[in-house]
Amino acid sequence: MPRTGLWLRVFVGLLVAVMPPIVLLVGALLLTETVLHEANPDLVAIVVVVGAIGWAAILAVVFTGGLADDFRSFLSLAERGEQRTDSDLGAAYQQLAGSLDERNRQVATLAQRASMVPIDDEPQAVVASLVSAVRHVMRDPTWRCAVLGSDSADLLPIGVYQGTEDRASAAPIGEMERWASVSESELPARHIEGPWGAFAVVDVAVSDRLRAILYAPWEGRMDPTPAEIALLTLVGQHAGTALEHSLLYSQVRSQADELNRLAAVQADFLRGVTHDLQTPLTSIGALATELRANEEVPESAQTDLESITHQAERLRRLVSQLLVASRLEAGVLTPQQEVFAVPPLVERTWAALRADRPFELSVEGAPHLAVADPDRLEQVLWALLDNAVKYSPAGSPVAVQIAPVDGRLAITVRDQGTGMDEVTREQAFEQFYRSDQARKLAPDGSGVGLYAARGLMEAMGGAIQIDSQLGAGTSITLGVPAEPSDSTSE
Amino acid sequence: MLAPVRPAVLLVDDDLTLLSVLSRRVSRAGYDVRTAPSGPAALKQLEGGWPALMVVDLMMPGMDGFELCRRVKQLADLPIIVLSAVDASEAKVSALEMYAEDYVTKPFDPDELVARIQRVLRRASIGSPQISLDGGDVEVDLATRRLSTPSGSHQLTPTEARLLQVLAASVDRVIPTVELLDRVWTDADGADPSYLWVTVRRLRRKLEADPDRPRYLITERGIGYRLSSGTTVTPRA
Numbered sequence: 001m002p003r004t005g006l007w008l009r010v011f012v013g014l015l016v017a018v019m020p021p022i023v024l025l026v027g028a029l030l031l032t033e034t035v036l037h038e039a040n041p042d043l044v045a046i047v048v049v050v051g052a053i054g055w056a057a058i059l060a061v062v063f064t065g066g067l068a069d070d071f072r073s074f075l076s077l078a079e080r081g082e083q084r085t086d087s088d089l090g091a092a093y094q095q096l097a098g099s100l101d102e103r104n105r106q107v108a109t110l111a112q113r114a115s116m117v118p119i120d121d122e123p124q125a126v127v128a129s130l131v132s133a134v135r136h137v138m139r140d141p142t143w144r145c146a147v148l149g150s151d152s153a154d155l156l157p158i159g160v161y162q163g164t165e166d167r168a169s170a171a172p173i174g175e176m177e178r179w180a181s182v183s184e185s186e187l188p189a190r191h192i193e194g195p196w197g198a199f200a201v202v203d204v205a206v207s208d209r210l211r212a213i214l215y216a217p218w219e220g221r222m223d224p225t226p227a228e229i230a231l232l233t234l235v236g237q238h239a240g241t242a243l244e245h246s247l248l249y250s251q252v253r254s255q256a257d258e259l260n261r262l263a264a265v266q267a268d269f270l271r272g273v274t275h276d277l278q279t280p281l282t283s284i285g286a287l288a289t290e291l292r293a294n295e296e297v298p299e300s301a302q303t304d305l306e307s308i309t310h311q312a313e314r315l316r317r318l319v320s321q322l323l324v325a326s327r328l329e330a331g332v333l334t335p336q337q338e339v340f341a342v343p344p345l346v347e348r349t350w351a352a353l354r355a356d357r358p359f360e361l362s363v364e365g366a367p368h369l370a371v372a373d374p375d376r377l378e379q380v381l382w383a384l385l386d387n388a389v390k391y392s393p394a395g396s397p398v399a400v401q402i403a404p405v406d407g408r409l410a411i412t413v414r415d416q417g418t419g420m421d422e423v424t425r426e427q428a429f430e431q432f433y434r435s436d437q438a439r440k441l442a443p444d445g446s447g448v449g450l451y452a453a454r455g456l457m458e459a460m461g462g463a464i465q466i467d468s469q470l471g472a473g474t475s476i477t478l479g480v481p482a483e484p485s486d487s488t489s490e
Numbered sequence: 491m492l493a494p495v496r497p498a499v500l501l502v503d504d505d506l507t508l509l510s511v512l513s514r515r516v517s518r519a520g521y522d523v524r525t526a527p528s529g530p531a532a533l534k535q536l537e538g539g540w541p542a543l544m545v546v547d548l549m550m551p552g553m554d555g556f557e558l559c560r561r562v563k564q565l566a567d568l569p570i571i572v573l574s575a576v577d578a579s580e581a582k583v584s585a586l587e588m589y590a591e592d593y594v595t596k597p598f599d600p601d602e603l604v605a606r607i608q609r610v611l612r613r614a615s616i617g618s619p620q621i622s623l624d625g626g627d628v629e630v631d632l633a634t635r636r637l638s639t640p641s642g643s644h645q646l647t648p649t650e651a652r653l654l655q656v657l658a659a660s661v662d663r664v665i666p667t668v669e670l671l672d673r674v675w676t677d678a679d680g681a682d683p684s685y686l687w688v689t690v691r692r693l694r695r696k697l698e699a700d701p702d703r704p705r706y707l708i709t710e711r712g713i714g715y716r717l718s719s720g721t722t723v724t725p726r727a
Binding site: 275277278279280281282283285286287289290293316319320336337338339340341344367369371483484485486 | 505507508511512514515518575596597598599601647648649679681682684685687688689691692
């Protein structure tokens with residue numbers, strides 16, 4: 001049975017129930033003077049009372065069935081939670097459901113918008129995005145964000161920020177924003193009223209590093225419900241987290257940019273200095289060589305000239321090492337690929353070092369020629385032999401062994417020096433790395449020798465490997481591309 | 491008896507100390523040395539006569555080495571050695587391929603420069619910057635060191651290109667091993683016959699369809715090597 005017009009039915013029921021006795025009563029009073037003048041009054045009263053009771057009984061029988069149905073429906077509704085849109089309870093329920101739907105939408109929108117805020121963007125853009133997100137969530141375009149304190153003023157200046165859609169720059173902070181930020185500040189989201197009117201205010205950040213609020217005028221509107229306050233608190237938390245992340249991201253990015261800039265400056269400086277050294281170094285070496293070739297130069301000066309030549313040569317090699325390091329950094333190192341014998345190269349490099357040490361060169365296996373860049377391999381050998389001399393006791397021998405292994409020439413440089421611990425071994429090929437032990441034994445090292453050596457070997461298609469124990473000397477083995485060189489292999 | 495004519499070498503560098511030192515060293519090696527401290531000064535020198543070879547510093551104020559080389563090459567195919575502190579390999583390759591026969595990076599030993607001068611002059615006397623074998627099936631551009639064969643294109647190393655150039659200058663004629671070593675490598679390289687063997691083997695992998703049965707680069711056992719024309723050889727100047 002349909003339940004529409006319940007109260008109308010009750011009203012009509014009552015009306016119908018009450019009207020007949022009244023009509024009867026009025027009729028009886030009017031008839032008293034005319035028709036029923038001579039009738040027995042007691043009989044008339046009995047007729048009226050009996051008629052009224054009978055009418056009431058009929059109505060009771062007719063209407064109680066409908067009312068009982070309505071009552072049963074209320075009970076059923078309470079039990080099943082079924083919505084009855086035609087009742088006050090149904091309407092309240094519908095209103096409650098509508099509110100819940102709106103909250104769900106707001107929370108979902110908040111989560112979606114929070115995930116869309118671009119924290120890798122500039123913090124100012126992030127604030128604008130946050131304002132837009134809050135406007136969207138609250139369906140209210142009057143929300144703004146006031147940044148009242150920031151220790152990264154260059155990244156996020158103090159000011160009042162609008163949404164991205166406004167495309168407006170930050171406006172200056174006013175008295176109203178200052179008041180809003182401190183009024184009832186113990187509540188993260190609040191409704192406040194004061195000289196500037198009513199506002200909804202949400203704290204975004206309240207630390208010493210960053211202080212910011214989201215706010216919207218609330219004049220003439222109902223106070224926010226507890227559910228809305230809870231939602232606004234959630235909004236503030238999301239906004240605060242996004243803003244903090246954005247600032248951290250920007251700071252890290254700014255530091256990374258600065259580090260890259262410093263690295264570029266360092267690389268430019270290194271390249272510039274080494275370039276500037278090249279021409280004078282060529283001149284010094286060439287002049288000393290010329291003078292030594294001059295028979296008129298006295299014998300006593302020859303030793304000094306030889307020292308000049310040797311030191312110029314040493315400097316030339318160090319500069320070349322730095323150049324290799326900078327070329328590796330720039331990724332522009334392209335070694336030649338020539339065919340050459342390794343033993344004479346080792347002997348020549350060892351001779352250039354002029355180290356007063358026993359030296360042993362052993363060649364094993366079938367004859368092979370290296371296929372690499374002889375100038376670059378000489379640079380690598382010079383770095384290894386120089387290290388072997390620097391980091392081993394005076395008078396201790398240095399040995400080089402050359403043997404073909406798996407289509408390559410394995411060149412092992414072995415010393416009886418201090419060796420390396422595990423940490424040093426792992427970091428030995430890093431640019432500018434020098435262990436404490438190395439700094440003590442040779443304070444003037446540059447820390448690029450092994451770094452350049454590994455880069456050169458890899459560029460030539462070769463390899464380099466360290467085998468060393470602390471106190472047990474060091475062996476460094478180069479793997480150089482090679483080919484058999486006996487006459488039958490031609 | 492007339493004294494032998496000394497090949498003229500023009501040295502161009504803005505560093506006067508280096509110019510002086512190199513001038514003495516190259517002169518002692520038997521060359522008629524002229525010097526110029528700048529690009530315009532070098533062009534002025536060339537008006538008075540052409541040297542056999544020019545050594546040019548790449549980085550000079552005003553007209554740099556690239557510009558000087560470009561202008562010189564417009565006038566004549568003069569052999570050039572580039573001398574520079576420029577560290578970019580791209581610049582090196584570019585300079586080599588466009589203008590220079592060789593490239594020396596500072597700092598260098600003046601003896602090395604002398605060796606390079608000797609080698610470039612020896613090679614320049616051979617001529618023939620391009621080699622064509624077998625009616626064009628195999629072509630070598632010595633300036634860019636590119637070898638084109640029916641199986642593909644290969645980059646030659648400087649040594650491989652020099653070896654091919656020396657062999658191509660006397661095609662179908664056997665060049666003794668000693669002569670090849672002398673003309674392809676410098677004294678400073680300390681090359682022995684094994685250098686030649688390995689270089690030939692590597693060159694055959696690029697040049698020959700079947701390196702074990704060479705068609706072009708032929709071994710004359712106990713004597714040396716011969717570049718066979720296949721059907722025809724056309725050295726082009």
